[in-house]
């Protein structure tokens with residue numbers, strides 16, 4: 284069986300958690316392949332809102348196994364909190380969770396390094412979630428990291444000490460004001476490591492290989508979004524992993540030829556949290572309405588998200604880099620009541636009209652070229668089938684499909700599992 288992928292096509296926060304939860308009934312295994320607790324995947328059902336950071340979004344389904352893949356970075360302290368939250372609900376969550384031995388650990392000093400690095404950058408800061416993601420991936424590629432499998436070895440605490448000491452020297456080097464009590468942070472960390480050790484650690488690439496041979500259905504769950512990809516995103520305002528489709532191959536050990544459907548998720552408009560260029564960003568009442576109606580606050584940090592019109596130049600690029608086969612449009616309901624909708628179809632780039640995503644999309648280089656469409660007034664949140672959708676929404680969807688050359692198969696009209704229209 285092929286492995287299907289689900290990815291965000293914008294700057295994250297597209298609503299991947301909800302859609303993985305909706306799709307999970309079709310899959311035996313849900314596998315996260317990159318990122319860490321910088322992600323906040325929100326799921327709503329039975330009137331309860333759940334936010335997951337590291338644990339895959341299939342965890343609430345009876346029959347799905349949930350794998351944290353080798354490409355993920357795990358903070359044991361946050362992982363423990365997620366498990367504590369789950370324990371308030373009924374279910375054998377621990378038994379449905381598997382952790383790759385090759386996943387790297389976020390140490391308390393990685394978080395401190397993230398904070399020191401950001402503080403040292405001043406106005407040029409990335410706007411990181413400060414979860415230690417960048418420093419952990421730096422240690423991974425620098426071949427210094429500590430992996431989950433190391434926790435099964437006797438000498439892991441020695442490795443830990445050597446690395447934490449080095450980090451402390453690096454924090455001093457940044458020469459910024461940082462208040463912390465490492466002994467306290469370490470006490471929490473070591474306690475949480477014991478909880479992590481109570482879970483099942485596996486050689487996940489072998490597990491997935493055998494699962495494919497046994498015809499199990501597998502969905503790889505991405506985090507963040509394509510425009511935050513370390514290679515293809517708006518560098519340096521990106522995260523530190525490959526959020527695009529290729530990241531699923533390296534982050535799970537799945538061969539490229541084994542990838543099946545690629546589900547690409549996008550919002551009917553655009554949002555971005557943190558710093559970095561955003562050509563279609565709005566500073567008027569339209570942007571304010573998107574933020575307010577769409578409740579656009581970060582699930583991990585609570586920061587307000589920047590809002591703007593949909594950007595087809597960026598979306599086409601994401602569809603292309605990921606090889607998207609099916610599109611899923613989120614939050615159409617948020618645009619109800621807008622008299623007009625703008626769609627960015629090209630960029631004016633240093634005096635030239637271009638339709639591809641260029642090296643640099645900073646505001647001094649890029650101004651968006653828009654086309655306009657009429658909006659719709661109807662409340663979409665109670666709609667259950669495509670036949671109930673207003674004509675203006677249908678026209679909007681069909682325009683996007685034509686431009687992106689990929690069908691929009693699902694339209695989400697609210698945060699609940701049930702507010703999902705299949706086309």
Ligand code: IMP
Nearest residue numbers: 295296321322410411412521522556557
């Ligand atoms: P980091 O990955 O925490 O270092 O953050 C780097 C950039 O990616 C910042 O602009 C963050 O706001 C953004 N970012 C990281 N994770 C997410 C996410 O899950 N959703 C949206 N933005 C994210």
